[in-house]
Amino acid sequence: xxxxxxxxxxxxxxxxxxxxxxxxxxxxxxxxxxxxxxxxxxxxxxxxxxxxxxxxxxxxxxxxxxxxxxxxxxxxxxxxxxxxxxxxxxxxxxxxxxxxxxxxxxxxxxxxxxxxxxxxxxxxxxxxxxxxxxxxxxxxxxxxxxxxxxxxxxxxxxxxxxxxxxxxxxxxxx
Amino acid sequence: xxxxxxxxxxxxxxxxxxxxxxxxxxxxxxxxxxxxxxxxxxxxxxxxxxxxxxxxxxxxxxxxxxxxxxxxxxxxxxxxxxxxxxxxxxxxxxxxxxxxxxxxxxxxxxxxxxxxxxxxxxxxxxxxxxxxxxxxxxxxxxxxxxxxxxxxxxxxxxxxxxxxxxxxxxxxxxxxxxxxxxxxxx
Numbered sequence: 563x564x565x566x567x568x569x570x571x572x573x574x575x576x577x578x579x580x581x582x583x584x585x586x587x588x589x590x591x592x593x594x595x596x597x598x599x600x601x602x603x604x605x606x607x608x609x610x611x612x613x614x615x616x617x618x619x620x621x622x623x624x625x626x627x628x629x630x631x632x633x634x635x636x637x638x639x640x641x642x643x644x645x646x647x648x649x650x651x652x653x654x655x656x657x658x659x660x661x662x663x664x665x666x667x668x669x670x671x672x673x674x675x676x677x678x679x680x681x682x683x684x685x686x687x688x689x690x691x692x693x694x695x696x697x698x699x700x701x702x703x704x705x706x707x708x709x710x711x712x713x714x715x716x717x718x719x720x721x722x723x724x725x726x727x728x729x730x731x732x733x734x735x736x
Numbered sequence: 737x738x739x740x741x742x743x744x745x746x747x748x749x750x751x752x753x754x755x756x757x758x759x760x761x762x763x764x765x766x767x768x769x770x771x772x773x774x775x776x777x778x779x780x781x782x783x784x785x786x787x788x789x790x791x792x793x794x795x796x797x798x799x800x801x802x803x804x805x806x807x808x809x810x811x812x813x814x815x816x817x818x819x820x821x822x823x824x825x826x827x828x829x830x831x832x833x834x835x836x837x838x839x840x841x842x843x844x845x846x847x848x849x850x851x852x853x854x855x856x857x858x859x860x861x862x863x864x865x866x867x868x869x870x871x872x873x874x875x876x877x878x879x880x881x882x883x884x885x886x887x888x889x890x891x892x893x894x895x896x897x898x899x900x901x902x903x904x905x906x907x908x909x910x911x912x913x914x915x916x917x918x919x920x921x922x
Binding site (some may be wrong): 631632633634635636637638663672675690700701702703704720721722 | 785787788817820845847848880882883885886887888889890
């Protein structure tokens with residue numbers, strides 16, 4: 563039986579390592595479902611009135627943290643669904659919190675126009691960096707994280723969150 | 737023990753080399769899409785979202801010592817806002833005059849009123865004063881845009897270094913802000 567040359571084994575092991583590495587890399591950049599939301603809940607940001615608000619004040623609720631901006635039309639559109647859902651399901655323990663990457667004036671004006679019924683916190687570049695650390699590599703908006711009652715990340719979403727999907731996720735967590 | 741250098745021995749070695757090379761090529765071609773596509777694979781968006789520097793490719797060239805030409809190539813399915821577009825020349829360089837932005841596609845935004853957007857190729861002439869042939873300057877473009885799939889990017893800055901040509905020698909070369917991505921087997 564012929565001896566298989568050593569370089570063949572080296573090439574095979576190298577190729578296997580490349581494949582394995584790629585699969586690991588996929589997990590690292592994929593969303594952190596079931597990850598600990600503690601870093602997110604520890605964040606404190608000012609509300610429209612300038613008062614600092616810590617996210618962990620809502621620990622124990624099903625928390626929908628939505629990064630948005632007035633200059634983001636798809637963000638504004640989905641907020642109408644969020645307002646409706648906050649109204650219908652808030653008493654069951656659901657809490658929306660918006661983090662606006664925007665000027666407080668514009669946020670205040672828009673919040674008034676749409677009768678916003680959940681907190682709007684004001685964030686700048688730091689808020690964008692926070693969203694990136696949660697998986698939003700391109701720092702695009704809207705970006706939404708859903709946190710379970712026991713402080714785990716249940717869902718991460720880049721782009722609009724459709725009502726049907728929101729309902730289905732929230733129903734499992736409430 | 738090494739195979740003797742007979743014609744049969746070499747033929748066998750070469751075919752094993754071919755199989756080995758084929759195995760490596762197969763493995764690499766399987767992982768290349770995974771590695772290339774990684775980074776934008778969050779649920780909610782198929783196909784993959786481009787980084788802003790690729791969705792809104794910025795480039796520029798000098799037409800002559802008094803005129804720059806800035807260009808955005810907006811990818812299909814993306815658009816830029818006209819009122820968020822800004823150009824500037826880095827401090828210490830020549831002075832940038834008024835940028836005449838072309839009209840965009842008009843749409844009505846219920847919060848901001850009438851807005852104009854750009855799709856496809858956008859070319860803007862930028863007048864320069866106080867520049868000399870051979871002088872190099874840094875042109876910065878700030879833009880903000882969105883994707884039709886339903887996301888918006890934060891304002892993005894891109895820049896290029898452009899050299900002013902000598903008068904009468906025609907336009908200088910196009911300079912891209914983001915280098916072209918090369919595939920694995922280019």
